[in-house]
Amino acid sequence: MFNYILRRILYAFPLLLGVNILTFMLFFIVNSPDDMARMQLGQKHVTEQAIDNWKLQRGYQLPLLINQEVAGLEKIKQTIFYQKSLRLFVFGFGISDSGRHIGADIQQRMWPSLAVALPSLLVGLLVNISVALMMVLFRQSYLEFSAIVLCIIIMSISSLFYIIGGQFIMGKLLMLVPISGYDTGINAFKFLILPVLISVVSGVGAGARWYRTLFLEEIEQDYVRTARAKGLTETQVLFKHVLKNAMIPILTGVVVVLPLLFMGSLITESFFSIPGLGSYTIDAINSQDFAIVRAMVFLGSVLYIIGLLLTDISYTLVDPRVRLS
């Protein structure tokens, strides 16, 4: 397995380099260093001299990919791409164009994102599995039919509606939780109730139906018939045998998103004023802060690769038949 992991890590390098080049190209097709300088300097009284000075201070006076004015390896090294993007491979995020240390910002903002995303994932998983099991348990009854209809209704509604509706009902009408905000430590709890609740409710439609399908597939297997023939009750069959075997696709589906939980959710964090990473990239794109954009895209890619790797490893843990080689 060690060789497999090592190979996957080595595969990641060209992939990340490709992502880096692509981000770089896309960003600079839309924005030039002059545009970035204008955005940072504001709209009033901006002169060419001020722009040149800004670029010089931040290293954006260099050519983008190839520097024709120098010789040898310096042609590559004396470019914005080399100076700004390649350091990312050692997680040197550097300073943002507005002068902030990006690494410190990410460290500060990823915890609130995780504080919302992790309980949303765990509670959501619990609720989705419970509802799916209930649908399977009461299959072909009015309860299953009602639950399927409800799931489809829930799936059909925009997540924004749940947020605004949830804030209106729970925060404004019933006054049970704060409408928005965040705090640190135990004080964060009351601010997390509503976003987690909304995230769980809005996800239950799709989640429960997906897990129901998995359970129904299992319930038709021979071993289930054998278990029933042995005289086990329906609940014993469901919880001891079906659930255990259906956990393989559930677990692998969850593991792949685990690393990305740090990245947060744009809409949830924006509406609930949660100081997470969700809006970090969007804000950076709006303010044409290339340093943050490249750092966040790179981080997202790395986390996604880690997620895929963890999924592969988790296969071997939950299914002994799978071997990584």
Add this chain to the structure above:
Amino acid sequence: MIVWQKLVFFILCTVFLSACNDQVLNNPYPTSPEDQQAVLYSSFSGRPKHLDPAKAYSSNEYAFIAQIYEPPFQYHYLKRPYELEPLTAKSMPEIHYFDAAGQLLSETSTSDEVAYSDYIIEIKSGIQFQPHPALAVNQQGQYLYHQLSPTQLTNIQLLGDFKQTGTRELTAADYVQQIKRLVHPEISSPVAELMKQYIVGLGDYAQTIKDKPRIALKDNGINGVEVLDKYHYKIRIKGKYPQFIFWLAMPFFAPMPWEADEFYSQKALIDKNITLDWQPLGTGPYMLEENNPNLRMVMLKNPNFHDEFYPSEGEPEDKASGMLDDAGKRLPFIDKAIYLLEKETIPYWNKFLQGYYDGSGIASDSFDQAVQFTGEGEVALTESMQAQGIQLQTAVNSSTFYMGFNMLDSVIGGSSEPARKLRQAIAIAVDYEEYISIFNNGRGVAAQGVIPPGIFGYSTGEQGVNHYVYDWHNEQMQRKPLATAIKLMQEAGYANGVDPVSGESLVLYLDTPASGPDDRARLNWYRKQFTKLGIQLVIRATDYNRFQQKMRNGNAQIFMWGWNADYPDPENFFFLLYGPNAKAVHGGENAGNYQNPEFDRLFKKMSYMSNSPERLAVIRQMQELIRYDAPWVFGLHPKSFSLYHSWYHNLKPNLMANNGLKYRRIEAQKRAQLREQWNQPVFWPIVLIVLLLIALILPAIRSFQHRAKETIK
């Protein structure tokens, strides 16, 4: 007890304790002694980019730094028209004019005679900086934190982690230090290039220090800016520039101790995001205690703040409106100001209604809920707002939004008669009263010229009307009928909007960076306005960067633009049409590239005059020229509507002063009572939902149990 039961028990306990923690459950603030303190709760929607007074230039940045930094002068909080008064200065500056030979001239000297002007400023003694680690010294007088060792840095994550703080007296050198900072390349001040044009020696100084670190500023002198003694300094200006005094009321000219640059230049602190751009150091009424713009920014009363008292004079109606109730009392009144990040307007508005914010603007989606128009067209609060004791305040902003024509364009631009008549016709057809009514909920005033209300030169009544677009009937202005515009089109050679060259409808192009769904309705509206004249308006929507590029190159034909006053002087608006400021030619702020030698001559004359009937006469001449030439369709001056709770006092719109927080007062007890009254939780719907769920599931469980017990018969 098994694990999951323990877990459920723990969660229930936490929920219960969390619920008991507050008297009301939806309180977003922790219950603390702050409830009895005068704490202001406000919000911000985007993080301020800069808090360094040499860099900051946006209103959301000034909302913070104007409370922390003190330039030598400020605007009187209550008096109108706007009036400057000393803040840290002892008096208004002494201004001396000199000719090229260095001979002292009289105050009445013309701009042609004056070679340079000296501003001599005396600051008050005894003003102290806020407590700050940059100023902390040991018993030997050595700075504690100017050369931080790795050991000292171990436990430092925030500025508040420094155990020691210090202060010292404000001196004239601190003001000079800040002027030097404006041109340091690391700082990139937005006014650096502008100030180089005015302050003697600033350009040369920029060359001298361009390769030197910031800490070298202290030891490098500047020609035109001089420390005369501990409390006096002199700024030498090229020629005569009466508007310079207004710059001296802006944070660009606030004092900065050299210690701040020394302290914040340490790389170890920069790596921890502890920078001057993030953690200000000033003498103002407040200091920034917490700066986490992803969550909140907290300002505390500066314990070292000097004596300053609430004004005892104002406008005649100020006494009746209670604005002088606190006259003579020591400032500031508010102990702590907490600004929370609220990106979305809906949660912000709802929290305001619950009493968790002390004031609010009115977003379009909540406008009808807050405001209604009476039969006489007056603005009034709705009954629900009145029942909560909310107050409404309106003010016309010192801004002008306009539709500009590129005067370099071969069709719409230039000084030819047809082009001028075409522009005049468009000015009549584009009905900005309708625009204000549809898109601004009536919050705006149709502009009659370049100057907004509240600025010297703005006239009301018939004298203030743009007679090329409006008629004056029965003491009221009325937009000219469309027939007038159609006639102008005929005279311009575009009868029924037909271009004689192509024989088809005249096609004009509107360049705009606006392309969102909200903008679509506006752009369609503009299209319809042009259609009234038979003109086909093509919208060329592009991204912001390309739009700016088009403007710089002079490639746009028609565009929308705006300007917000830097200071209350007509020069700050007329310069937008001054020939040498043409954007495409000189890179200036004259976005339409308007050139009129007579206007330019009058502009220069008006710029050097003090406010007087003579200056007003020149301004009217200038207004007449631009109304006739119509380089702009004078759009609108937006009107801001603000709402405040009954416990929030001393609010008077002051569009020039940004340091208004120190005058505001909060009745904390009244607020706490009303918040509790307005936010009693309602539980019964939750109980009802749980009961309904049980009622739904129970029969199914029974049926399942019954089925499970069944045997094969």
